[in-house]
Amino acid sequence: MPQGIEAPASVTAEGPTSHTQNQAAGLAKLRVPFPKDQINPLPKIICGKCSKSPTKECDKHRKGKCHECDNWITSAHMHLDYVGHAELTNRLLDADPLWDWEPLALDERGLPVFDGYGGLWIRLTVCGHSRLGYGDSQGKTGPNAIKEAIGDALRNAAMRFGAALDLWAKSDLREAQTEHPKTAEDDGYVSDRPSPVRQEEVSARRTEPSGSVPGPPSEHLAKLLRQVADCWNSNNVLIFNQIGEDASQHGVLDEEFMDKRGAVTTLRKVLDGRIAEIQAAQGGGEQRAA
Template sequence: MASAIEAPATMKAEGQTSHTLNQAAGLAKLRENFPPEQIQKLPRLRCPQCRDSRTKVCENPRHAKAECKECGNYVSVWHLHLDYVGHAELTNRLLEADPLWTWEPLAYDQRGLPQFDENGGLWIRLTVCGHTRLGYGDSQGKKGPNAVKEAIGDALRNAAMRFGAALDLWAKSDLREAQTEHPKTAEDDGYVSSPSAPSRAQRAPQAGQPQQSKGPEESREQAFARLTEQYRNCWGNALALAQIRLEGKKLGFSGERVQGPPPESAWTTFDALLEGRITEIEAQERSAA
C-alpha cells in the first residue's frame, strides 16, 4: 500500500482557494458601512480656551455647559460632533470578518506590558484575515485604567481604518477635526461643518451687521474632475481609492465613463475602474504576505 506523501511547502494550488476566498470576503466585510444605529457622536470642543481649561469651559457665558440633546453629554454648548464607531461595534465587525483576529503592541516595557510612548500613545499590530497593519491610539491625556482601555480601543479603530473599516467616518471626522484646531483655515478651504457647528457664513448675523452671502458651491463637473484627479494621484493606495469610490457613489458618478490608466487606457465606468484597481492592489498585498 502506497504511503501518502505531503506536498512540498513551495507548491501552491493554482487559482483562488477557499482560504483566499474567505480572506477576501472577510476583508470586504470590514469595508462595509456601519448601520446608523452603530454610529455614535463624540463631542469635540471648538473653543481653544475651553479645551485648555481644567473644567473644560472658559469664561465666555455663551460657552456655558449644558446637556446636549444629540450626544447626551454635559458639555460646553460651543462644540461639534465627530461620528465614530465604538469599541464593541468594531470588535463585532472584526469577529464577523475573522473570528481569529488578534492584536499585539508594537513594543513591550521591562515588565512585559505594552509600551506607551512619551505622548501617552500606543502603537499596535492588528492582524485580520492573515494581514497585519499598524495602528496608533491614545486617551487624550487621561490617566488610570480606563485611559489604558481607551487608548487600546482608539488604536484598534485606527488600525482597522487601514483595512477600510469606518473609513467614511474617519474622513468626515478629519475635516471636522481640522475645523476645531484651525477654524479659519478649515472654513476658508471649503470644509463643511456639521449641523451642530455651523460655519461663519451659515450663522445668523449679529444686529447691525450685513447678511453674508454664501459662496458658490462645487459644481458637478468640478466634483467629477476633482475625484478623477484624486484617484490618479492615489493609484497605489487602496484605502484612498476606497474613499474616493465611496464619495463618487454618493455624488452619482458610479456609472460615469472614465479612461483607465496606460498602456491599455480602456474606457470603463468610474466604479468599475476603482473596484478593479482596489482588488488588484489587495491581490498584490496577499501575494507579498
Template structure:
C-alpha cells in the first residue's frame, strides 16, 4: 500500500501507532470544519413504505412527490435533510493533509476488482499520513456504474470520519441516537448530521407557547417528515410547526430525532408541552421527545 508523508511502519488502525510532528499537523487539517458553501443537503426518506416503493412514494396522500426547494430533488414529502460533504470536497481536503493519501478495497473478487458484500456495501482501507483506518460505504439505493461510484465516495467519507473529517457536522448530543437510527446510511457514516437550520432571533419564552397534543392518531399514520421552516418564521410559528410535526411523527424515531434537534437549535427545548395520556402531564419539549425516542428504540430492540 502506498504510504503518505513520513510514514512509519506498522501503523494499521488495530496495531501500535506513532506520530511525528509533521504527521500531527497534517492530520489536524482533516479536523478543520468545512466551510458552509462545501456542505450540501442530502435527502433521507423517512417513510419505509416510500423507500420500498418502486416509485419512491407510497399511497399515503400526505406523501406527495414534488421538487424540494432545498435539495432540488423530485422526492416524496416524507423526507428530511442531512448535511454532508461531497466526494470532490473531501478529496481536496485529503490532498491538503497528505498528497500521497491512498485507499484500497479490503477484499478483491476473482477478477481483481473491489469485492462488495451481500448488502452491496464496500469495505476499504484509507491511508493518510501513514496511518490507516477502515471505512464502509454503500450505493444509497443507486444501481449500475453510479452505484459503484456512490459506494466508493460513501466509503471514503466514512473512513475519513475516523480521522475526524467533517465530524463537526454531527450534533454532539444526538450522535449516539442518530447512529442507532440510521444504519447503512450517510448519517451513520459520520460525515453528516441532521440538517442545520439558521435559527431566528428568539425572545424569551412566553406562557402562550404551551401546547396541548393529540396522541389519538394510529402509528401507521405518523410517518410525515419535518418540513423546512419558511423564511422569516417567528418563534411562535416555529414552535407551533414543530409541535404539529412531532404529533404527526409520533411513531417514527428518526423524524422525532430531527425535530428534537431543530427544537434545540431554535431555543425551544425548554418550552412546555403536554405529554401523552393517561398521565397527560406537562413537560419540556426536549423531555417529551427524548422519552418517546427512547421508548421507540426499546420497542425496536424487542422486535429484533
C-alpha cells in the first residue's frame, strides 16, 4: 500500500498555523528600523532653475563638492535619508529567502515595460504577500538607469510592507517643508529633527535628579515606543534587540518616562521585560546586548 504524503495545513483552518506564524515573523522583520550605518544621504535639488538647467546649476547656485553626500552638485540641494539596494536586499532575504519581484508588464521580447516617464511598475512578493511599487531613475538613461529604476521600485514596494517607513515619512516631510514650509506647518507636520530649544529641554530632562517626575518622552523615544507597541505581539526577540540598539545609538535607552500606569520607567526596562517574557515562553534564548 503506497505511503501517503501529509497535506499542508489548510489556509482556511481556524486560527493561525505555524506557516502563518512564520509569515508574520518574516513580515515583522521588514519593519525593524535600519541601523544608522545602513542609511545614506540622497541629494535632491530644490532649485527649479538648477533642475531645468542642462548643467544642473543656475546663476545663483554653483556646483561644488558636498561633504555630506560626496557628490559634485549645486549648492541648492537637500538630503533625504534612504537605504541602498544592497541593504534592502539583505533585509528582504532575512525576512524571506524566497522573496521575488516581477514587472507588471512585459514587451514582445519578454523584457519589462517602462512607462512614458521612464518609470517601472513592479510586484514585490514577500512571505506569500504581494505589494505594488513604482520606481524611476530621475530622467537618467543607459543600463545604470535601468538598475536604478529597479532599485527605486523595490524600495517603494518594500515601503508598502513597512521597510524603512520612518525614512520615507521623514523624506516626504522634509520635501513638503522645503517647498511649502508654511503649509506643512499649518497642516500639522512636525519635523523629526528637534529645534535647539527642544534639544535643550530633552537634555535637561535626561539629567533630572532621581525621584523627579519626568516630562513627555523625547521625539525619538516616542517613535520607538510606538514601534514597541506595534511589535509587542510578534514574539520576535530580534525586533526588540534592534529597537534597543537604535535607542542606544540615539541616547534614549535609559531616558525616563511615565508609563500608562503612572510608573516611571525606561525603554531598557520595557525591552528587557518583554524579551524575558518571550524567552521564557520559548524556553530560553540569547539575551539582548547591553
